[in-house]
Amino acid sequence: MKRKRGSMVIGFLLVLAGVAWIAYQYFPQYFQWLPRDWVWPFYIITVGAIFILVALLAGTGGLAVPGCIIATIGGILYYQTTTDDWESWSFIWLLIPASVGIGLIIAALIDRHWKALRVGFWLAAANLIVFSIFWLAFRGSQGIVAKYWPVLLILAGFIFLIESWKPRRRIE
Known part of the structure; x- marks a missing residue:
C-alpha cells in the first residue's frame, strides 16, 4: 500500500504541476504578480518542494534529501538573482551540504532512522556554522x-x- 500511495501522490503532483504550467502559458495575465527575477528560480524551488512534499505524504524519506538540495539551490539562485550578489558563491555554497543535513533530518524523522538524525544534525550544524x-x-x-x-x-x-x-x- 505504501508504494501505491507514493505513486498516487507523485501522479497527483505531476498533474497539478502540468495544469499550473499550462495556466501560466495560456493565462499569463494572472501571473503578473510574480516579479520577473523571481520566476525562473521559483521553478527550481518548486521542484525541490515537490520532492519534499512527496517524501512527507508518501512516507519515503529518501526523497527529502534531493528535495532539500534542489530547493536550496533554487533559494540561492533567487537570492543572487534579486540582489545581483554573484560573488557570494565564495561562501554561499556551504548551504548546499547544510541542506543535505536538513534532508537527512527530515528523512530520519519520516523513516525513523535515528542514527541518520544525528548525522544530519551535525552535517547541517557544521556547514551552517562555517557559512555564518x-x-x-x-x-x-x-x-x-x-x-x-x-x-x-x-x-x-x-x-x-x-x-x-x-x-x-x-x-x-
Whole structure:
C-alpha cells in the first residue's frame, strides 16, 4: 500500500504541476504578480518542494534529501538573482551540504532512522556554522565582527576537536 500511495501522490503532483504550467502559458495575465527575477528560480524551488512534499505524504524519506538540495539551490539562485550578489558563491555554497543535513533530518524523522538524525544534525550544524563565519567575514564589515571573526572560526574548530576526542559509543 505504501508504494501505491507514493505513486498516487507523485501522479497527483505531476498533474497539478502540468495544469499550473499550462495556466501560466495560456493565462499569463494572472501571473503578473510574480516579479520577473523571481520566476525562473521559483521553478527550481518548486521542484525541490515537490520532492519534499512527496517524501512527507508518501512516507519515503529518501526523497527529502534531493528535495532539500534542489530547493536550496533554487533559494540561492533567487537570492543572487534579486540582489545581483554573484560573488557570494565564495561562501554561499556551504548551504548546499547544510541542506543535505536538513534532508537527512527530515528523512530520519519520516523513516525513523535515528542514527541518520544525528548525522544530519551535525552535517547541517557544521556547514551552517562555517557559512555564518564566512558570511560575517565577507559581509559583516561593521564593528567588532570584521575585526574578530577569526575567533569564531577558532571556537568552531575547538568544538569539532572536542567532539572528535569523545569516545564512540558502540551500537550493537
